[in-house]
């Protein structure tokens with residue numbers, strides 16, 4: 001048997017073992033067709049069906065109806081930082097951004113290259129330690145949209161609830177929390193997510209967009225950059241990342257088998273609690289970075305007394321089969337990313353290791 005690590009990588013991240021094995025089985029000969037999916041025309045029936053089935057399955061799991069379109073695009077979530085303002089920020093309007101972490105900041109910076117922007121709220125001066133409170137009154141007059149990052153992957157914070165922005169179209173980067181918890185996504189005009197955290201491998205980016213908003217997109221930009229082009233062709237305008245979509249299809253079916261988003265949300269809360277409980281009971285040996293009320297269940301971040309102790313912690317963790325616990329290079333510290341594909345067992349093993357390490361060193 002292959003030895004598998006306890007994988008806490010932040011992204012690309014752990015995929016369910018069942019999914020990897022299924023893909024392995026179909027890798028060379030897809031459904032008995034004599035060639036692999038990667039060698040097939042994207043105009044073939046098999047790919048067309050896979051594409052459509054995956055779009056419908058995702059919409060259903062998100063709790064949305066057919067007043068939304070699902071698009072499969074390339075370029076990662078970072079490309080959406082630019083495509084959003086290119087499509088939806090006309091010169092006579094202002095786009096609102098809420099800065100809650102470095103990805104939110106990057107999204108904002110891309111929009112400043114396109115048109116007028118306004119920072120509705122920011123946690124930058126507080127080192128991203130919490131989610132700032134803001135209301136409709138903090139938005140610019142004549143708003144094009146308001147953009148938020150629902151879960152802050154690098155820092156380890158998240159919105160517990162969807163903020164109220166009145167009638168302003170609300171857009172969210174959900175790359176690191178999509179399908180991890182139940183939210184009323186009907187409140188959004190658009191959400192987007194790179195696949196490589198909760199949906200599958202890298203290569204495909206999901207955009208879910210309200211049809212009536214989609215129609216208002218700019219027609220002054222090249223067609224390949226328009227959301228409308230992708231929607232009009234069911235994301236088969238040009239060659240899509242077929243293998244990534246196939247892997248996502250398997251992950252979505254696995255998600256259904258797990259009991260759907262409700263079940264995974266409970267599981268994710270239980271997983272994160274195991275680790276936060278050790279942090280909180282450690283008497284300061286482990287120091288949580290984010291205000292308790294804004295903590296993420298997906299990315300759990302903490303610090304220890306000094307760099308040496310942190311290095312020691314990581315080194316020993318690697319010897320024990322844990323992968324990916326170093327914090328992002330921009331913030332340091334430690335981070336455990338416990339996405340949908342990370343098991344309760346892995347989180348329990350990590351919590352045990354942390355408690356053990358604290359006892360020995362503390």
Ligand SMILES: *Cc1c(COP(=O)(O)O)cnc(C)c1O
Pocket residue numbers: 011075076077078079103149151152153173174175176194195197
């Ligand atoms: C990982 C991540 C990104 C960047 O995704 P790419 O696909 O690498 O461009 C953007 N936003 C959030 C919230 C992320 O977690």
